[in-house]
Amino acid sequence: MKIVQVKCPSCGTPIRMKNKESVFLCDNCGMMHTRNHGIERIDYEIAEFASGGAGERMYMPFWRLYCDFSIRSKNVEGGSFFRLAQWIKGDRDSGALFVFIPAFDISLEDFKILSTRLTLNPPHYRTTMNFGGVARIPVLLTKEEARELADFVVVTIEAEKPGVLQYLDYSLSVKDERIIYLPFVKTSSGPVLAI
Numbered sequence: 001m002k003i004v005q006v007k008c009p010s011c012g013t014p015i016r017m018k019n020k021e022s023v024f025l026c027d028n029c030g031m032m033h034t035r036n037h038g039i040e041r042i043d044y045e046i047a048e049f050a051s052g053g054a055g056e057r058m059y060m061p062f063w064r065l066y067c068d069f070s071i072r073s074k075n076v077e078g079g080s081f082f083r084l085a086q087w088i089k090g091d092r093d094s095g096a097l098f099v100f101i102p103a104f105d106i107s108l109e110d111f112k113i114l115s116t117r118l119t120l121n122p123p124h125y126r127t128t129m130n131f132g133g134v135a136r137i138p139v140l141l142t143k144e145e146a147r148e149l150a151d152f153v154v155v156t157i158e159a160e161k162p163g164v165l166q167y168l169d170y171s172l173s174v175k176d177e178r179i180i181y182l183p184f185v186k187t188s189s190g191p192v193l194a195i
């Protein structure tokens with residue numbers, strides 16, 4: 001495994017990273033940055049664990065994309081845009097939403113489950129200033145890759161309701177993106193969200 005060492009652009013502390021991780025996080029001052037297109041600061045949040053919950057704890061990273069969503073035209077038979085209407089705040093055909101993109105190594109099936117579940121039901125949590133000694137899973141997806149996957153999540157959400165969607169022309173524009181570390185506990189049936 002190659003190790004990359006860079007200096008924190010904020011405080012100068014050396015940061016060592018496995019070279020496949022796409023963000024650098026300074027242990028000293030907490031600044032997160034990327035170097036894909038020059039040095040760019042990345043905002044992030046760490047969600048607090050709910051009290052209780054036995055099992056090994058870990059933090060899993062998600063890109064949370066703040067998006068403007070607008071339906072240009074649609075043709076629906078035998079149903080309605082029930083799921084879209086649920087997410088969109090504002091009038092029926094446009095609004096803003098958070099799209100959650102798993103940023104770690106994950107199967108396609110689990111990607112679909114997690115991204116649609118979190119996008120349709122954005123998690124409510126308290127934030128904390130540090131990881132409290134809990135291991136964090138590396139961020140492997142770049143911000144640019146996450147932006148490209150936003151449309152895939154929208155299409156996946158609609159495709160899950162069979163026989164309804166006939167035609168949908170929409171625009172989705174990403175206004176802001178940040179990393180959200182969500183707390184999970186390992187169980188015999190896989191990781192479970194612990195907020």
Ligand SMILES: [Zn+2]
Pocket residue numbers: 008009010011012013026027028029030031
């Ligand atoms: Zn620093």
